[in-house]
Amino acid sequence: MSEAGQMNKLKMDGSYQEHLAGRQQRGRIWGGFFFVSNFIGLLVLIVLVLHVFNSTVGLVVLRNSVDSQTLSQRPLDELSDDEFFGLLVEQLGGRARVVIRDRLSVVPPSDFTIVPLAEALAGARLPESLQELTINELSADQIREVLMLNLSRSDANDIMTDQVIKPTVIRTWPLLESVLNREQIESIVAEDYPDDQLEFRSWLSWDFITSSVSSSATTAGLRTSLLGSIWIVSITGIASLIIGVGAAIYLEEYATDNWLTRLIEINIRNLAAIPSIIYGMLGLAVFGFALATITGGYLFGQNLPTQSGEQIVGSIQAVLGEETLTGDARNDLRESLVIARSDQDQTVQIMADAITSNTLESGEKEALIRLFLSYRLPSVETLGWFSTPSIEQAHFDLQDIVRGKLSSDQLDGLAESLRSYGTFNTNGRTVLSAGLTLALLILPLIIVNAQEALRAVPSSIREASYGLGATRWQTTSRQVLPAALPGIMTGVILAVSRAIGETAPLLVVGASTFIGIDPNGFFSKFTVIPIQIYQWTSRPEQEFRAVAAAAIIALLVLMLSLNALAIFIRNRFSIQY
Amino acid sequence: MTTSIESYAPRSTADKLTNVDATKALNRRSRPFEATIRYFLLLCGIVSILTTIGFTVVLGSEAIRFFSSVEWLNANRTLQQPIDGVTTTLEIGTSGAVISTGQILRLGVEEGSEVVQVITVTDSGIAEVERGAMGTSPSAHTVNTPIFRGAEVTLVKFLTETRWAPQVGNFGILPLVSATFMTSLIAMIVAIPVGLGAAIFLSEYASTRARKIIKPVIEILAGVPTVVYGYFALTFVTPLLRSILGNDVVQIYNMASAGLVVGVLIIPTIASISEDALTAVPHALREASYGMGATRFETVSKVLLPAALSGISAAIILGISRAVGETMIVLIASGAGPNFTFNPFDNAETMAGHIARISTGDISRGSIDYNSVFAIGLTLFVLTLCLNLISTLITRRFREVYT
Numbered sequence: 001m002s003e004a005g006q007m008n009k010l011k012m013d014g015s016y017q018e019h020l021a022g023r024q025q026r027g028r029i030w031g032g033f034f035f036v037s038n039f040i041g042l043l044v045l046i047v048l049v050l051h052v053f054n055s056t057v058g059l060v061v062l063r064n065s066v067d068s069q070t071l072s073q074r075p076l077d078e079l080s081d082d083e084f085f086g087l088l089v090e091q092l093g094g095r096a097r098v099v100i101r102d103r104l105s106v107v108p109p110s111d112f113t114i115v116p117l118a119e120a121l122a123g124a125r126l127p128e129s130l131q132e133l134t135i136n137e138l139s140a141d142q143i144r145e146v147l148m149l150n151l152s153r154s155d156a157n158d159i160m161t162d163q164v165i166k167p168t169v170i171r172t173w174p175l176l177e178s179v180l181n182r183e184q185i186e187s188i189v190a191e192d193y194p195d196d197q198l199e200f201r202s203w204l205s206w207d208f209i210t211s212s213v214s215s216s217a218t219t220a221g222l223r224t225s226l227l228g229s230i231w232i233v234s235i236t237g238i239a240s241l242i243i244g245v246g247a248a249i250y251l252e253e254y255a256t257d258n259w260l261t262r263l264i265e266i267n268i269r270n271l272a273a274i275p276s277i278i279y280g281m282l283g284l285a286v287f288g289f290a291l292a293t294i295t296g297g298y299l300f301g302q303n304l305p306t307q308s309g310e311q312i313v314g315s316i317q318a319v320l321g322e323e324t325l326t327g328d329a330r331n332d333l334r335e336s337l338v339i340a341r342s343d344q345d346q347t348v349q350i351m352a353d354a355i356t357s358n359t360l361e362s363g364e365k366e367a368l369i370r371l372f373l374s375y376r377l378p379s380v381e382t383l384g385w386f387s388t389p390s391i392e393q394a395h396f397d398l399q400d401i402v403r404g405k406l407s408s409d410q411l412d413g414l415a416e417s418l419r420s421y422g423t424f425n426t427n428g429r430t431v432l433s434a435g436l437t438l439a440l441l442i443l444p445l446i447i448v449n450a451q452e453a454l455r456a457v458p459s460s461i462r463e464a465s466y467g468l469g470a471t472r473w474q475t476t477s478r479q480v481l482p483a484a485l486p487g488i489m490t491g492v493i494l495a496v497s498r499a500i501g502e503t504a505p506l507l508v509v510g511a512s513t514f515i516g517i518d519p520n521g522f523f524s525k526f527t528v529i530p531i532q533i534y535q536w537t538s539r540p541e542q543e544f545r546a547v548a549a550a551a552i553i554a555l556l557v558l559m560l561s562l563n564a565l566a567i568f569i570r571n572r573f574s575i576q577y
Numbered sequence: 578m579t580t581s582i583e584s585y586a587p588r589s590t591a592d593k594l595t596n597v598d599a600t601k602a603l604n605r606r607s608r609p610f611e612a613t614i615r616y617f618l619l620l621c622g623i624v625s626i627l628t629t630i631g632f633t634v635v636l637g638s639e640a641i642r643f644f645s646s647v648e649w650l651n652a653n654r655t656l657q658q659p660i661d662g663v664t665t666t667l668e669i670g671t672s673g674a675v676i677s678t679g680q681i682l683r684l685g686v687e688e689g690s691e692v693v694q695v696i697t698v699t700d701s702g703i704a705e706v707e708r709g710a711m712g713t714s715p716s717a718h719t720v721n722t723p724i725f726r727g728a729e730v731t732l733v734k735f736l737t738e739t740r741w742a743p744q745v746g747n748f749g750i751l752p753l754v755s756a757t758f759m760t761s762l763i764a765m766i767v768a769i770p771v772g773l774g775a776a777i778f779l780s781e782y783a784s785t786r787a788r789k790i791i792k793p794v795i796e797i798l799a800g801v802p803t804v805v806y807g808y809f810a811l812t813f814v815t816p817l818l819r820s821i822l823g824n825d826v827v828q829i830y831n832m833a834s835a836g837l838v839v840g841v842l843i844i845p846t847i848a849s850i851s852e853d854a855l856t857a858v859p860h861a862l863r864e865a866s867y868g869m870g871a872t873r874f875e876t877v878s879k880v881l882l883p884a885a886l887s888g889i890s891a892a893i894i895l896g897i898s899r900a901v902g903e904t905m906i907v908l909i910a911s912g913a914g915p916n917f918t919f920n921p922f923d924n925a926e927t928m929a930g931h932i933a934r935i936s937t938g939d940i941s942r943g944s945i946d947y948n949s950v951f952a953i954g955l956t957l958f959v960l961t962l963c964l965n966l967i968s969t970l971i972t973r974r975f976r977e978v979y980t
Contacts, residue, residue, distance in 0.1 A: 023875065034774045037774025037777075038775045038779070045798060048801070048805070048806075051812070052808075250615075250619055250621060250622040255622070264623070269969065270969075271625055273899070275929060277933060277957075278632065281936075282628070443625060443628070444625065447625070471611055473611050497800075503802065504904035507937050534807070537804075537807065555805070556801075
């Protein structure tokens with residue numbers, strides 16, 4: 001039907017009013033949809049935050065891996081200090097030395113076993129007779145003495161709980177359910193878990209922030225990844241500030257409108273839209289491998305491989321040669337290791353095969369597992385064969401096993417070679433590489449922001465400066481930059497806060513799945529909060545979801561405070577022209 | 578004039594000026610410090626170009642290595658008879674992997690062992706071969722020498738095969754592409770109406786004050802770390818979908834929940850760019866439309882949307898580009914393992930998710946995994962780069978219309 005015909009029809013049957021009402025109705029419906037659209041995002045945001053909070057606190061069922069009643073006949077609280085510490089040292093075994101190292105040592109872990117106690121534990125209370133001994137020469141009684149002199153009963157209680165009794169969470173409920181269905185939950189617990197205790201737990205606590213990663217949900221903490229995040233974004237912030245502001249000054253104050261300038265501008269806009277994971281691959285290939293001598297710290301004498309692959313194989317053969325393993329199995333293993341020679345991956349593979357095969361006796365197998373552990377903690381962690389809190393502890397355990405079968409010289413050499421292997425495995429996948437990769441990632445953001453801040457400085461200021469005979473750099477550094485600084489800093493802080501939340505590129509650059517050692521420099525291996533969240537989320541156990549939720553809150557608070565700082569700087573220092 | 582120069586110039590220069598011709602001193606002098614600064618700043622600017630070159634070189638060279646590589650797979654066959662350096666008839670047994678005409682075989686475990694090309698092969702396990710293929714030299718082989726078959730990576734296989742498993746010689750990127758397509762599609766189904774609706778509301782309906790409050794709230798969505806979204810997708814959206822549609826329909830890891838949450842993530846991208854495009858439409862057009870008696874919705878749908886179409890398409894394309902490159906959400910929520918499927922409730926792995934998962938394991942340089950990941954990365958890079966360029970071109974064209 002033609003338009004004119006329609007108009008005539010409308011006029012003739014008088015339905016114009018009705019039609020108008022329909023049009024307005026449709027307008028209102030769509031208007032309502034447009035209005036609602038704004039709040040869908042907000043709604044998701046609210047649900048997300050509530051969901052995270054909901055998962056962070058709630059009822060949990062705790063089960064002790066060792067029943068405190070089996071430890072001693074009397075309740076632990078009634079034991080005297082002497083008895084309690086004695087029991088603790090007895091239960092801890094080799095780990096007692098780790099406790100001393102973690103709590104009291106003032107020297108680097110690598111020196112701890114070598115130097116005399118007077119030096120290693122400088123500042124701690126130490127009996128006169130033990131001053132000249134090293135940690136490995138102490139008897140159980142002497143260890144108890146050292147612990148008693150330096151730890152309070154409540155500290156010792158904590159250690160007993162964390163390392164011996166080890167309560168593990170076997171079931172969790174979110175907050176909402178815990179509050180609304182408390183009675184039902186209690187009846188379920190009474191029926192299904194009669195021996196275990198039900199407890200209200202907040203996964204986010206000061207302990208959670210300050211303890212290091214662990215394979216158990218109850219003791220898992222954020223410290224290692226928090227430090228990693230701080231290290232990495234510091235490097236990112238400094239590197240991207242210098243390069244980004246430099247580029248922005250060039251583009252705004254120096255560059256004439258030529259092809260190079262245009263190319264840089266277009267390029268920056270394109271870089272901003274490249275997926276972050278691609279940056280991770282660039283970082284892996286360039287910083288992780290191509291520049292590994294610099295980013296791995298080898299050039300500066302850090303992380304140097306003191307042992308070649310052949311020497312490592314040699315040290316394992318030394319252990320095997322000392323009759324830890326018997327008969328054919330040992331010979332087979334030695335053969336394979338000779339073939340593997342300098343290929344570290346293959347060496348580890350052969351050890352893994354030997355562990356899973358049935359040709360070894362259980363004692364031999366355990367010895368080998370420990371040896372394997374000290375080589376490749378991450379792989380073992382992933383496979384879930386075995387879990388142990390730290391690589392250092394594996395070394396201690398290893399020493400326990402081979403003690404008496406090796407001369408002390410051989411023992412030291414072996415421990416040392418294992419330790420050096422453990423740190424050598426970083427390649428260039430270090431804190432420095434991660435920081436630089438993120439710097440590249442946020443560079444476009446910083447450049448564009450700094451350009452805007454520079455553009456906002458009125459040209460009258462530049463002209464006045466030039467008019468007084470100042471050079472271009474004098475004008476820029478003394479007039480323009482100070483005026484633009486608040487804007488630039490706001491942009492940098494916002495970009496850094498984005499960098500803190502980045503996961504994918506660091507996953508590619510960092511790779512290692514399980515890092516238990518705090519980063520202590522540019523060249524350490526690293527983990528960051530988002531990677532930790534990812535790992536906890538992807539574990540099948542329910543309780544790790546709760547741990548991830550706690551980490552998410554910590555991350556969001558960190559990002560929000562950075563954003564608040566940025567807003568504060570903008571409002572407090574920015575100059576309006 | 579001399580006095581004025583003296584009073585403003587630094588003291589040392591002023592001293593010099595008393596001895597030399599003043600006009601000569603005012604000539605352009607070489608200032609090494611200024612020049613150094615200038616070059617340093619230029620260098621900072623060039624870092625961004627170096628980054629792009631880095632992308633191209635790194636991804637390109639590793640991908641080329643991938644496409645020119647041959648993956649050797651154990652054929653589970655051995656030589657039944659010893660051979661010397663000249664015979665072209667091989668007894669290769671009957672059990673094990675299928676050996677077909679034209680295939681290349683490696684005799685021996687080690688890299689660099691002799692490679693032969695199959696000319697004909699019979700059912701009884703006798704193969705006629707051409708000795709010393711691929712630059713290797715023919716040599717004698719003992720009985721029971723293990724045989725490896727070579728799987729060549731070709732661009733055609735890469736783009737057409739529907740299985741991705743480099744370890745066993747399947748190099749088809751299609752399952753990864755299909756998953757990327759599905760999650761992005763679901764994301765766009767969420768993000769386009771919501772983002773566009775929000776943009777229309779902000780530019781046409783909202784008061785200035787409302788806009789000042791609503792806009793930052795929407796932008797917050799883009800600031801939430803993606804790993805947090807991933808957590809949300811896996812622990813909230815997936816159980817929600819499963820409780821609505823049933824556990825047997827929706828897998829624990831599925832593309833739908835990942836896609837929905839990616840959609841939320843890109844709402845701000847679409848909303849803010851579309852809003853800019855709508856705001857840029859001249860007021861005269863709106864006024865003319867209202868003057869004709871059109872309702873607000875009619876003005877929006879029949880005048881403003883068509884007028885701002887190029888800007889809106891640019892926003893949508895940029896949104897797609899973000900959805901395609903999004904990693905953490907799909908890595909956490911949509912499952913680990915390539916799967917060629919178009920069922921949104923099935924698990925499947927996207928390109929970005931696959932790269933992240935493979936790189937998280939201990940990946941050693943030069944391995945087939947390492948190189949294959951870069952080939953996928955290159956595909957992703959080229960894809961997003963094209964989308965970004967298209968978006969930029971469209972934006973530029975739309976700017977020309979009204980300025």
